[in-house]
Amino acid sequence: MTNLSLEEAKTKVKSLRNQLNKWADAYYAKDAPVVEDATYDKSYQELEKLEAQFPELVSSDSITQRVGGEIKSNFSKVEHEVPMLSMGDVFSKTELKEFDERIQKAVGHRVAYNAELKIDGLSLSLEYEDGRLVRASTRGNGSVGEDVTANARFIKDIPQTLPEPLTIEVRGECYMGKESFAKLNTERDAEGKQVFANPRNAAAGSLRQLDAKVTKKRDLSTFIYTWVNPPEQITGQHQAIKAMDKLGFHTNQTGHRFESMDEVFKFIDEYTEKRDSLSYGIDGIVLKVDDLSLQNKLGNTVKVPRWEIAYKFPPEEQETIVRDILWTV
Numbered sequence: 001m002t003n004l005s006l007e008e009a010k011t012k013v014k015s016l017r018n019q020l021n022k023w024a025d026a027y028y029a030k031d032a033p034v035v036e037d038a039t040y041d042k043s044y045q046e047l048e049k050l051e052a053q054f055p056e057l058v059s060s061d062s063i064t065q066r067v068g069g070e071i072k073s074n075f076s077k078v079e080h081e082v083p084m085l086s087m088g089d090v091f092s093k094t095e096l097k098e099f100d101e102r103i104q105k106a107v108g109h110r111v112a113y114n115a116e117l118k119i120d121g122l123s124l125s126l127e128y129e130d131g132r133l134v135r136a137s138t139r140g141n142g143s144v145g146e147d148v149t150a151n152a153r154f155i156k157d158i159p160q161t162l163p164e165p166l167t168i169e170v171r172g173e174c175y176m177g178k179e180s181f182a183k184l185n186t187e188r189d190a191e192g193k194q195v196f197a198n199p200r201n202a203a204a205g206s207l208r209q210l211d212a213k214v215t216k217k218r219d220l221s222t223f224i225y226t227w228v229n230p231p232e233q234i235t236g237q238h239q240a241i242k243a244m245d246k247l248g249f250h251t252n253q254t255g256h257r258f259e260s261m262d263e264v265f266k267f268i269d270e271y272t273e274k275r276d277s278l279s280y281g282i283d284g285i286v287l288k289v290d291d292l293s294l295q296n297k298l299g300n301t302v303k304v305p306r307w308e309i310a311y312k313f314p315p316e317e318q319e320t321i322v323r324d325i326l327w328t329v
């Protein structure tokens with residue numbers, strides 16, 4: 001709680017929104033962040049707290065009420081039938097416990113969670129008709145994304161056809177492995193080009209290319225984790241991942257279905273340790289209510305699903321962004 005008056009809070013909210021909008025534009029639209037994630041997250045949390053304390057200052061155009069992300073005007077646009085949302089985040093196990101308590105209160109009993117690694121990349125939607133890949137798109141502003149179908153055709157682990165003639169949409173993360181990222185930056189450096197700030201920006205900048213041949217030269221990968229409106233026999237998130245894996249999608253096999261928060265905490269500790277040794281970047285752990293019918297029941301806010309949360313790793317472990325080495329598209 002702050003001691004600010006309403007007028008003072010109004011001024012502070014305005015300045016935080018302006019600042020966050022500028023940072024978000026650099027990060028989402030230009031793939032070139034100008035501050036570290038921890039700095040962004042701190043201001044974002046400050047804005048959230050002020051809006052909670054002064055609800056009269058909440059407005060629909062606030063960054064807390066919309067999915068951050070712009071669409072590059074020269075890309076064809078894809079409307080997402082099911083919105084691609086953002087995700088709530090917490091920064092401590094205490095807050096994660098509170099999330100679990102909220103869930104239990106809302107559904108009236110204990111629930112099982114699927115814990116997954118939070119891959120540091122950008123969301124990608126893949127649509128198949130009769131078993132053939134027909135569309136790939138970015139999250140964009142959540143309702144409308146960019147058409148990156150031509151680019152996705154050059155990502156080796158994305159199946160162009162499925163073993164069954166299914167008409168489905170799946171979603172996941174497009175990322176660049178650490179080794180490929182280092183190699184790309186070494187090459188760029190040798191050519192006198194600006195290097196990428198981090199693997200997330202390298203992935204975003206490499207996928208969101210009007211010339212798909214540029215994407216072809218970059219070593220992008222995917223982890224697919226969401227089956228949008230899966231068939232009835234799939235009732236849980238863990239099961240959905242296994243089923244998508246069988247269809248030929250590249251899925252991350254480290255995820256676990258847990259019945260207790262103690263097990264979840266152990267999983268967090270394990271990957272906080274292992275994080276640096278993985279061949280791809282992760283910035284936290286995602287906890288999802290495993291039961292898909294409960295997910296539907298819990299629903300979404302305007303910005304995030306109520307049934308999942310990201311536990312973000314401590315800020316001191318995050319990469320430092322150096323302004324003058326940023327690569328712009």
Ligand code: NAD
Pocket residue numbers: 023024027028033034035036037038040041067068085086087089116117118119120121122123124139172173225286310
């Ligand atoms: P987010 O990236 O923190 O979390 C949501 C995203 O996580 C999803 O859209 C999905 O793409 C991804 N994800 C990875 N693994 C997943 C998994 N296993 N299951 C489900 N989703 C998974 O949220 P956001 O709204 O895209 O971005 C907000 C964050 O971006 C901030 O917390 C901040 O750290 C960063 N950001 C930084 C700056 C900056 O200037 N440095 C600016 C804007 C945003």
